[in-house]
Amino acid sequence: MNRPRLAIAGLTACSGCQLTLLNCEEELAEVAARFDLVSFPMAESVEGGAPFDAAIVEGAVSTPGDLANLFRLRNSSRLLVALGTCAIFGGVAAMNNGVSTREELVAAVYGDGEKTVESFAPAPLTNFVSVDFSITGCPPEKQEVMALLCALLNGTLPPLATYPVCTECRSRENLCLLLERKELCLGPIIQGGCNARCPATGIVCEGCRGPVREANVAQELELLLERGFGRKEIERRMSRFKPEWDYGQRR
Template identity: 65%
Template sequence: MKKPIIAIAGLTACSGCQLTLLNCEEELPEIAQRFIIDYFPLGLTERLITGPIDVAIVEGAVSTPSDLEILMKLRNSSHSLVALGTCALWGGIAAMKNQESRKDLAETVYGSAADGLKTFNPQPLHRFVKIDFAITGCPPETGELLATLAALLRGTFPVFPHYPVCSECRSRENLCLLIERNEMCLGPLIQAGCNARCPAVGIGCEGCRGPVTEANVAAETELLLKKGFPMDEIVSRMQRFYPEWDYEQRS
């Protein structure tokens, strides 16, 4: 059977999503045996996109002309393109301050050196190219990444959960932090797949996996307001990983 040719790239991001793959130490030898890795700057010395590529896996948001150039090259060279992680899929942490002046933000970080920077508001991949599949998370779950690679060997993509984190909380019989402890928890709005890891140890869901399909954002917002949380705090928490919530949306 022909080995799939893959590329793995990082744009504006922390590289944590790619490190999720490199941390699969036991599985790496088999991955290297079953795939031809055409391009992977974080893991290979060669940094040229040669193509053609069966599947490009891309981490990070697009915030520079260089990011966009790499993304376009990969899209044009690949049969399928996978958005890897919350930044690639939703904008993520990189897009938290998109409502503020990009120039002012750059000057705050880089000072006078900001004048030479070519940068724009970080955007998810789908604003520029077609996305064929997504693995959400900050970083993604190891199991979901490996399941995707296994599915690629069969020429398909896996099916991941499309229900909220609350469902996993109930399966684990966790105490509801939102209802029973009156703590801010975004579990009702966020896509499952993490096995409610944070609520299980008493930490409210931060929303790192992005919105579940048909999230009832308005109801969650109303509930949090009734519990005494100010709107600016609610917005700040919800925008941490997904900056484009519609606060009037009802499922």
């Protein structure tokens, strides 16, 4: 059988998306048998080189090195997949993009003039290259990673989920943290597919999967303001995984 050639790489990130693949303990041996893991530095020490059938990329772009790596992968792969919230929206490393400059942050961590770090505001892959498919989540769900791999074996890509966290949350009959407990839950505007993990344990949706298609952001904002949360707090919470929102969006 022809084994698809995969590259799996990490840019500015925590390796959690790649770890999600390694956490598929029961499927891992089969993945290794059905795919040629040509380039996967986290698990393989030999680099097979281009071309790839698919490059699966974790992380945001924040250094010239990240950018060079991304261009290399895009140029040598038929498909490019953004894996996880950082790759799609910038993620946690980008949360302060709107409020402080990179130079200020570098100086705060390494000291003034102590170090020149070649670093710019963390940005999503789509700012630089075309992306064929995205798997969201911080971290992504295992079954979504497996669904992608299965689809690749069949020469296709998985369907996109287009419903919010609330859809799965309601069908699990969880207590609504937003309406009944008046907590700062972002469920209505966030992409579902996680089976409402956090609300199911009584913890608000922190928005780790980014905006759902046609999110009614303005309505969520109004609802939270009515509940007495401050605008500053709401924006801080919403920008944790995606720095820029259109707060007037009502689609």
